[in-house]
Amino acid sequence: MDQTEDTLLYKNKNFYHAVQPILNVSTNEIYGYEALLRSNEITNPELLFKSYKEKNLLFELDMSSIQEACMRLTEIPNSEDALLFINIFPSTLVHPSFHKHLKELQSMMSIKSSSIVFEINEAEKEKDLPAIKKVVADLKKEGYLIALDDVGGGESSFQTLLELDPDIVKIDRTYASNLASSPKKQKLIQLLLQLFGKDIPVVLEGIETKEDNAKAKEIGVPFVQGYYFGKPNRLEYYLKKVD
Numbered sequence: 001m002d003q004t005e006d007t008l009l010y011k012n013k014n015f016y017h018a019v020q021p022i023l024n025v026s027t028n029e030i031y032g033y034e035a036l037l038r039s040n041e042i043t044n045p046e047l048l049f050k051s052y053k054e055k056n057l058l059f060e061l062d063m064s065s066i067q068e069a070c071m072r073l074t075e076i077p078n079s080e081d082a083l084l085f086i087n088i089f090p091s092t093l094v095h096p097s098f099h100k101h102l103k104e105l106q107s108m109m110s111i112k113s114s115s116i117v118f119e120i121n122e123a124e125k126e127k128d129l130p131a132i133k134k135v136v137a138d139l140k141k142e143g144y145l146i147a148l149d150d151v152g153g154g155e156s157s158f159q160t161l162l163e164l165d166p167d168i169v170k171i172d173r174t175y176a177s178n179l180a181s182s183p184k185k186q187k188l189i190q191l192l193l194q195l196f197g198k199d200i201p202v203v204l205e206g207i208e209t210k211e212d213n214a215k216a217k218e219i220g221v222p223f224v225q226g227y228y229f230g231k232p233n234r235l236e237y238y239l240k241k242v243d
Contacts, residue, residue, distance in 0.1 A: 014040045017065070017072055018232035022085070022203055022225045025217045031201075032083030032117065033076075034225065035069035036232050037061075049089075049123075062092040063101050070111050072235050085117045085147060090124050094131045099138070113143035117168060120148055122160065129163055136164050147203075152192060169196055173206025176226060180211035186219050193220055 019033040042048040052061040066086055073084045092098055106113065118139065120132075136146050145167040148160065153172030161169070171192060175185050189204065196202055207213050207226030216224055230238065 015064075015068070016040075017069055017235070019072070019235050019238060020225060020232045021229055021238055022083075022223055023229055025222055025224055030082075030238075031203075031223050032085055033235070033238070034085040034087075034119065035065075035072060036087070037065045037068075038232075046123075058089060059092050059095045059097070062089055063098075063105075066102070067105055070105060070109050070116070073111060073115060074109065075235060076239070082115060083117050083145070084115060085119045087121045087149075088118045089121050090127045090132050093118075093120070093135045094128055098135070114145065117145040117147050119170070120146065120164070120166075122148075122150060122157075127160075129160065133163050140167070150205075152188070166200070168201045168203065170203045170205055170225075173226070176204050176206035176208070176212055176216070176224075178212070179207075180209070180215040186215065189216075189221065190219050 016038055017035045018038050019035055021033055022031045023029065024031045037045065037048070039045075039048050042051060049058065049061070052058045066088070069084060069086045073082065076082045076084075105111070120136075140146060146164065147168040147170055148164060148166040149170045150172045151161060151169050153174045169192075171189065175189055179185050179189075193202060201223055202221065203223040203225055204216050204221045205225045207216060207224045207228045209228060213224060213226075213228055230241075
């Protein structure tokens, strides 16, 4: 990665990661953390990524984000048992330098690949699905986990789901909103759970109330994430809560 002022994102304090816990519904224990890149200058994440894409620096931003997120992973007690979900753009996956830089990061920080979940961000409209499929297959061979975000809504498609065969599926947050009072949403989530079976962990995003959390547990959702359990915050905040 070129050592330019633009790419050395973490040489200044304008960039940092917030994390949000993902919980096991049965045990109420933390299953993993999603790392979310934040900027003190551009507070809207969508505008942040758009700005760097316009400057042709989205790859550098993504790789710097991955590096910083991996550094945070080493701060988690018993980090070998923790999962860290890191958002990644499809264009980063197929970038010619991606694999090389990932190898360098892994050797530099001694991170177990099985602790990293690459959460594919499908916000990009233009995707080379065959190329992404090949990279995903290579990553899985090396022990990394792949999650597909916003399944059942947003930009995620069932074609992508079938092609990439993810290790973990995250159901779009729209299904969680007012779940307790929506039999239709409950039925749709149950159908998705049946589709994926017990071999693929399913995370329901967007849980914001006690009632929706109780209903998610009742219909068999195995993992949950959302404001009800905590808003994105510095890792230190959640480590103190665990202590």
